[in-house]
Amino acid sequence: xxxxxxxxxxxxxxxxxxxxxxxxxxxxxxxxxxxxxxxxxxxxxxxxxxxxxxxxxxxxxxxxxxxxxxxxxxxxxxxxxxxxxxxxxxxxxxxxxxxxxxxxxxxxxxxxxxxxxxxxxxxxxxxxxxxxxxxxxxxxxxxxxxxxxxxxxxxxxxxxxxxxxxxxxxxxxxxxxxxxxxxxxxxxxxxxxxxxxxxxxxxxxxxxxxxxxxxxxxxxxxxxxxxxxxxxxxxxxxxxxxxxxxxxxxxxxxxxxxxxxxxxxxxxxxxxxxxxxxxxxxxxxxxxxxxxxxxxxxxxxxxxxxxxxxxxxxxxxxxxxxxxxxxxxxxxxxxxxxxxxxxxxxxxxxxxxxxxxxxxxxxxxxxxxxxxxxxxxxxxxxxxxxxxxxxxxxxxxxxxxxxxxxxxxxxxxxxxxxxxxxxxxxxxxxxxxxxxxxxxxxxxxxxxxxxxxxxxxxxxxxxxxxxxxxxxxxxxxxxxxxxxxxxxxxxxxxxxxxxxxxxxxxxxxxxxxxxxxxxxxxxxxxxxxxxxxxxxxxxxxxxxxxxxxxxxxxxxxxxxxxxxxx
Amino acid sequence: xxxxxxxxxxxxxxxxxxxxxxxxxxxxxxxxxxxxxxxxxxxxxxxxxxxxxxxxxxxxxxxxxxxxxxxxxxxxxxxxxxxxxxxxxxxxxxxxxxxxxxxxxxxxxxxxxxxxxxxxxxxxxxxxxxxxxxxxxxxxxxxxxxxxxxxxxxxxxxxxxxxxxxxxxxxxxxxxxx
Numbered sequence: 001x002x003x004x005x006x007x008x009x010x011x012x013x014x015x016x017x018x019x020x021x022x023x024x025x026x027x028x029x030x031x032x033x034x035x036x037x038x039x040x041x042x043x044x045x046x047x048x049x050x051x052x053x054x055x056x057x058x059x060x061x062x063x064x065x066x067x068x069x070x071x072x073x074x075x076x077x078x079x080x081x082x083x084x085x086x087x088x089x090x091x092x093x094x095x096x097x098x099x100x101x102x103x104x105x106x107x108x109x110x111x112x113x114x115x116x117x118x119x120x121x122x123x124x125x126x127x128x129x130x131x132x133x134x135x136x137x138x139x140x141x142x143x144x145x146x147x148x149x150x151x152x153x154x155x156x157x158x159x160x161x162x163x164x165x166x167x168x169x170x171x172x173x174x175x176x177x178x179x180x181x182x183x184x185x186x187x188x189x190x191x192x193x194x195x196x197x198x199x200x201x202x203x204x205x206x207x208x209x210x211x212x213x214x215x216x217x218x219x220x221x222x223x224x225x226x227x228x229x230x231x232x233x234x235x236x237x238x239x240x241x242x243x244x245x246x247x248x249x250x251x252x253x254x255x256x257x258x259x260x261x262x263x264x265x266x267x268x269x270x271x272x273x274x275x276x277x278x279x280x281x282x283x284x285x286x287x288x289x290x291x292x293x294x295x296x297x298x299x300x301x302x303x304x305x306x307x308x309x310x311x312x313x314x315x316x317x318x319x320x321x322x323x324x325x326x327x328x329x330x331x332x333x334x335x336x337x338x339x340x341x342x343x344x345x346x347x348x349x350x351x352x353x354x355x356x357x358x359x360x361x362x363x364x365x366x367x368x369x370x371x372x373x374x375x376x377x378x379x380x381x382x383x384x385x386x387x388x389x390x391x392x393x394x395x396x397x398x399x400x401x402x403x404x405x406x407x408x409x410x411x412x413x414x415x416x417x418x419x420x421x422x423x424x425x426x427x428x429x430x431x432x433x434x435x436x437x438x439x440x441x442x443x444x445x446x447x448x449x450x451x452x453x454x455x456x457x458x459x460x461x462x463x464x465x466x467x468x469x470x471x472x473x474x475x476x477x478x479x480x481x482x483x484x485x486x487x488x489x490x491x492x493x494x495x496x497x498x499x500x501x502x503x504x505x506x507x508x509x510x511x512x513x514x515x516x517x518x519x520x521x522x523x524x525x526x527x528x529x530x531x532x533x534x535x536x537x538x539x540x541x542x543x544x545x546x547x548x549x550x551x552x553x554x555x556x557x558x559x560x561x562x563x564x565x566x
Numbered sequence: 567x568x569x570x571x572x573x574x575x576x577x578x579x580x581x582x583x584x585x586x587x588x589x590x591x592x593x594x595x596x597x598x599x600x601x602x603x604x605x606x607x608x609x610x611x612x613x614x615x616x617x618x619x620x621x622x623x624x625x626x627x628x629x630x631x632x633x634x635x636x637x638x639x640x641x642x643x644x645x646x647x648x649x650x651x652x653x654x655x656x657x658x659x660x661x662x663x664x665x666x667x668x669x670x671x672x673x674x675x676x677x678x679x680x681x682x683x684x685x686x687x688x689x690x691x692x693x694x695x696x697x698x699x700x701x702x703x704x705x706x707x708x709x710x711x712x713x714x715x716x717x718x719x720x721x722x723x724x725x726x727x728x729x730x731x732x733x734x735x736x737x738x739x740x741x742x743x744x
Contacts, residue, residue, distance in 0.1 A: 162710055365710055469685050469711035473587060473678040480676075485587050490711035497713065509587035517678045520665050523684055 040113035040120060049110075049173045050103030052149050053133035058101040061092050112171050114182075116189060119159060121169050131168045135190040139340050139366030142334040142377075143179050150331065153316030155179040159186065160366020162492065168366055169277050187243070187320045187335060191531050245318035248395060249381060249388050256310055259359075260303050262351035269299040309376030310383075315392065321531075322395050326376060334377070338531045340364055341396045342467045343489075344380065345496040346389050346413065348458045358389035358413070362396065363494030368562075378495050386413065397464055408443055411451045413462040415439075422452060425502040429482040432502050442487070442500045442511065447522075449489065449515060453498045461498045463489050465515075465522035471514050475505070487511055584678050588678050595659030595670070601700045602720025603655040607648065608696060614644045660718050667707065667733065669716055681716045685709045686737040689730050693723070707727055 065088060102125070111125040121131045140160040149172075150294055156172025157179045174182065253494060260266060276292045279285075311328035321337035342363040352358070360381040367377045376382070381392040390409060402408050408421045416438045418424045424441035425433065433440065436455035443450040449468075451461040472488040485508040489498040503511065621636035653673055661668045666682045686707050693703040703726040707716035721729065 370711075468682075469709040470682065470714045470716065471680040472713075472715075473676075475587070476602070477674050477678045488713070490709065490714045493711045493712045505587040509590065512587075512680060513590055516666055516682065520682060520684075524683070 040115060042111040042113045042120075042122070044111050045107065045171060046154055046173050046175060048152050048154060050100060050107045052146070052152060052173055053106075054096075054099045054103040055148055058096050059093070061095060065092065084502070112169075114186065119169050119171075119186065119330065133159055133180065135186065136192075137161050138186070138190040138337065140337070140364050141183050141186060141335045143176075143183055145176070145327075145331045147329045149173055153490055157182055157186075160364070162365035183335065187337065190337065201328060243320045244316040245316040245323055247314065247316045248391055249313075249315045249384060251310070251313040251382055251384065253311060255383055256307065256313070258355075259352065259357055260306055262349075262355075262357075263303070263306075264349060265302050265306075266352075267351075269296060269303065270295045272299060286527050298299065306376075306382075310379065313379075313382050315381065315395065317395055322380070324380070326379075326382075334375070336362075336364055339526065340366075341380075341465075342463070342469075342494070343491040343496040343498055344393055344396050344462045346393065346460045346462075347454075348413075350456050352383075353458075357383050358385050358386060359383055360389050361495040362394040362494045363491050365492040367494060369493040369495075377490075392489055393462060395461060397448055399447060400462075401448065405445075407447070408450065409460070412441075412443065412450050413458065415452070422450075423503070423507055424452075426482075426484065426504045429479070429484040429502045432478060432482060432484070437502060440501050440503070442503070444511075444514070444518070449498070449518075451489075451498050453500060461496055463491060463498050465518045466526040467491070468515065468519035468522075471515055471519075473508055480505075485509070489515075590668070592664060593661045593663070593668060595661050598655065598658050598660075598718065598720035599702050599722055600652070601702050602657060602658075603652040605696055605700050605702060605720070606651045610647045610651070611644070614640045614647075634737050643723065655720060658718070658720065662729075662732070667716070669718060677715070679714065679716050681707050681714060683733065683736040683739075686733060689733050689737075691726050691730050693726075707733065 046334060105125050106123070109125050109128070110121075112122070113120045117135055119133045119135065121129075121133075123129050123131075139162050142158040142160070143155045144158055145155045146371040152173075153176050154173035155176045156170055157174060159171070161167055161169070171179075173179075232479070272292070272295055276289060276296065279288050279292075308330075309329035310326055312331075313324070313326040315325075316323040318335075321335055321340065323336040324332075324336070326332060342365060344363075345361045346358045347361065348356075348358050358381070360379070362378050362380045364378060381389055381393065384392065390406075393409070400408070402421075411419045411421050415422065421443040422441035423443070424439075425437040430437045436453060438455055439455045439458070439555065441452045443452075448462050448464045451463070453459050453461075468489055469492065470490045472490060473485055474488065477486040479502065482502075483505045484502040485505045486501045487498065487503055487508045488500075491498055587655055611662075617640040618637055621633045621640065623631070624633035624636070656672075657671060657673050657676075659668075659670045665684075666680050668678065668680055670676065670678045687710055688708050690706040690708065691708070697703060701723055702720045703723050704717060704719045705721055705726050706718075707715070709716070718729075
């Protein structure tokens with residue numbers, strides 16, 4: 001019990017679940033496949049979960065039937081003619097009921113438990129699966145609310161660990177307030193804070209099972225393996241146990257729309273429509289319209305996906321890391337703990353140059369590859385002015401480790417040629433990259449490696465030294481002819497691939513060597529995985545509920561790292 | 567702000583140039599077994615053999631002239647492979663430094679990868695039937711990055727095992743988070 005969690009809620013806090021897992025919470029799951037004998041307190045997810053999950057099946061069926069009906073059958077008959085319609089309805093009903101039944105069974109077989117170091121999840125009907133995620137390996141925590149779940153006030157908690165692929169743990173669906181509270185608790189545990197009733201900190205409904213003997217947690221006397229203790233419900237349902245946060249940036253819908261209008265997809269959409277119109281007018285064949293429609297719809301769908309995913313984007317900083325909230329239909333509230341961002345990229349397309357807008361993407365190990373940004377998980381800022389983009393970068397790396405960060409970043413964002421800070425492609429190699437050889441370049445600060453590239457699509461990548469995975473050097477025959485080489489930093493899967501092309505071969509070799517040494521030194525000094533387990537971190541002792549921090553302490557260091565500095 | 571004891575390596579320090587960017591000074595490269603060339607030639611030979619057989623069959627069945635192109639291409643590719651593969655195998659090198667493993671490859675398209683031991687997530691050792699017959703094995707290092715291509719092919723099995731254990735133990739000693 002070394003630290004006190006900054007929280008607004010009085011102790012002990014219990015779930016106000018009059019409707020929530022009432023029956024299942026009272027009776028811990030006893031399924032035969034479960035390894036018995038553990039003292040964990042297994043919890044079920046919300047009983048409405050099957051409905052929320054299963055509805056997609058019904059929706060797909062409806063779409064298929066609807067399409068068949070609209071398009072008509074080959075013989076020209078209509079599915080809904082005569083007495084066919086009730087057969088179809090019956091079919092949908094039967095399939096729906098079967099699906100619902102399976103989902104209900106899956107719900108019954110799904111349970112989770114949390115102890116001081118691990119999240120356990122059991123799931124699967126035929127193939128039982130038990131998954132444990134270590135909290136000190138937590139890379140990000142998301143609370144996701146699909147549209148239907150929002151109607152029910154439910155949310156899914158997604159814990160991302162760096163296993164790649166589908167390695168995260170999804171706890172869903174839970175009541176929104178429960179999900180938020182659980183997120184706070186998990187982050188507190190992951191941060192290295194111990195949560196228990198003695199400390200006055202909120203107590204989890206389920207998580208406090210029997211702690212490991214070695215753990216320094218106070219064993220809560222009230223919490224046995226049985227049901228959660230009940231007590232007076234205090235405080236507002238949400239925002240409890242959330243670390244205080246400071247808003248940083250909000251993207252207005254108008255600017256988001258403007259930024260999308262200025263994107264390449266809009267250009268593609270307009271060109272596509274014009275081309276189709278021209279062909280239709282030219283050939284007087286309406287059929288062309290239908291064959292070309294999917295392509296146009298693709299652009300449109302991409303734009304809508306971007307819009308709905310990045311709508312209402314807000315970012316904030318808290319001791320638990322970076323908080324991002326966004327989404328129109330499906331809302332997502334992300335928390336990326338300090339030191340979990342592996343690389344940052346600021347990009348600017350050709351049409352964003354006028355207003356000087358930038359987009360900021362990040363690599364986070366748990367989020368995995370997201371393709372071309374169609375998924376809004378790895379976005380730190382969908383669109384913003386240069387200052388806002390630099391503020392987003394500051395969220396990740398408050399101290400760039402250079403006396404004049406603004407000058408360096410300005411040179412990186414819009415500079416050309418070698419300047420005060422950047423080392424670039426030598427003039428002799430300009431034939432290899434006629435467009436952007438003047439932009440290629442790198443700069444090194446005490447904390448990070450800064451890579452600049454792209455003339456039309458400007459891009460600036462920042463990789464903190466301690467986040468370097470491995471380094472690479474490449475040289476093709478043409479590059480050897482000009483005595484240049486390409487330097488790459490290998491980062492975790494994500495939208496950012498840090499690379500700088502056509503450096504002078506000796507510069508590149510020196511950079512490789514120096515960077516290996518720098519990364520090693522930075523790793524040795526990096527902050528702990530449990531980011532709160534430090535004596536010197538300023539924590540605001542006056543617990544202030546989320547979003548109401550009057551004078552929040554200096555923003556914590558997100559990139560775990562000026563760490564070892566005494 | 568800055569860590570005082572960080573080793574600062576000047577970027578533009580005049581430094582005696584080594585024999586190219588792919589030969590860091592003071593690194594002694596370990597080479598892989600020449601039997602890797604045999605293995606690669608054999609597997610390439612099987613592929614070209616199939617191609618040649620198809621060409622010959624067409625030649626016999628139809629008597630056209632154009633299958634000669636197929637045979638000719640196969641022969642040229644085979645010649646190129648025979649010339650290049652042994653050199654490629656000789657160009658593979660790896661070196662264990664105190665904190666990282668270096669792997670270099672290639673003649674035309676050269677690559678050099680630096681993998682810190684503390685960044686290794688796991689190590690794979692593989693040997694297919696042909697490789698087992700030839701007593702070579704492949705070792706692959708995985709970091710949290712999918713773009714890390716750290717594979718050493720053509721190791722003696724004993725060397726592969728030694729390297730595996732050594733890398734695993736060094737990785738454990740220097741393990742850091744992501």
